[in-house]
Amino acid sequence: MHKLLRQGLVLQLLALLFGVLILPVQARVISDLYEVVEAVPSRGATDRAAAGSRGLERVFVRVTGDASIGNNPNLKSLLPKAQQLVQGYRYTSEDNQLYLHLSFDPQAISRQVHQLGLPMWPNNRPGTLIWLAVDTLKEGRSILREEDAPELFSVLEAMAIERGVPLDFPVMDLNDQRNMPLGSLWAQDESAAERAALRYSPDATLMGRLLQASGRRWKADWLLIHGGRSYAFDSSGGSMEEVALRGVNQMANLLAQRYAVRPEGQDAEQGAVIVELSGVSSFADYAEASAYLRGLAQVSSADLLSVEGDRMRLALVTSVGLRNLRDALALNHKLRANSDGDAIDLNGYRAPLGSADNPLRYRWD
Secondary structure, three states: OOHHHHHHHHHHHHHHHHOOOOOOOOOEEOOOOOEEEEEEOOOOHHHHHHHHHHHHHHHHHHHHOOOOHHHOHHHHHHHHHHHHHEEEEEEEEEOOEEEEEEEEOHHHHHHHHHHOOOOEOOOEEOOEEEEEEEEEOOOEEEEOOOOOOHHHHHHHHHHHHHHOOOEEOOOOOHHHHHHOOHHHHHOOOHHHHHHHHOOOOOOEEEEEEEEEEEOOEEEEEEEEEEOOEEEEEEEEEOOHHHHHHHHHHHHHHHHHHHHOEOOOOOOOOOEEEEEEEEOOOOHHHHHHHHHHHHHOOOEEEEEEEEEEOOEEEEEEEEOOOHHHHHHHHHOOOOEEEOOOOOOOEEOOEEOOOOOOOOOEEEEEO
16 A cells, blocks of 8 residues: 555554644544545556546545445446546656546535435544454454554555545553453453543544454454444454455444435435524634534524523524434534533423424533
8 A cells, every 4th residue: 555545644643653642533624535546557648537537436435425336327427527527636656656646626526416416424524543453363362553563554544545534543552551451342342442532532433353263264343432322343354454444444334324414305304403502702602603503514504593691592404314413513522512401391291302492502612
């Protein structure tokens, strides 16, 4: 896996490994969803066009969250026209291999996603902390560290770039080894994952145990913990790298299913949700909070209803379900869910969550 595709995440990992403080593994805005690198045999127009088609398909995988989007017949007809969506390109060479760097126009891609009726996964995405353990025929069980399996971690970084998901790994120093011992990791102990995650504050935690069943047969069990829910799944393949890649790919699929905005008419209801924010103590806070809510891909409009002291109420018009909206709001760590202010109870009737009598309540920190 060549260095160009890995550079960004490798730098992040180096900063994590050598920094004095451990940085939180939180949601991040992915800025390079629309940039790809393709190996090409020449600088000719034909090879550039072919690389553009391949690159455009990769971009659509990232922005829709659908790994099989290339099979969509509508997208297939668009791929030969990829050069119409290219914003810029350049060539580089490494180890006698020529590479074409392509930048696609985000607004043009967004228009095509809308016109084709495809889901759109916003670029604010949950950061995931990955813990890995392995059981080999020769050496038995151990926790996987980057220095012990550099090729494995390299391909995982490359997969993270391909799917547009922020991935991080624990530093595995004495603190991590104490908080997440091998036995707890192999048992996929959720309480241990919660304790170990306090150091990193990730949006999601993925625990994987990779088992070598025979010389060329591997299988893995995975547990994704995110937003108060757990998702168990498995993968299999001919190598440790293959089962790990499939695990991260499935993790990306699950996150995309949770956060991708579906076109109107696909399990979506257009409606207003009342949100109350406290801690809005200045005009700067008001402007920042309003801009954030209006900028959410899940929100088509955010109308101010009232301001009382440090509290503001807004009506968010959204085409996604309430759960999906709350998931999206949870990715902003300046928003803290606030249970202050009980719902009005009228003769045993509890107002629906997100209504005027029972708004979604958050504190803006």
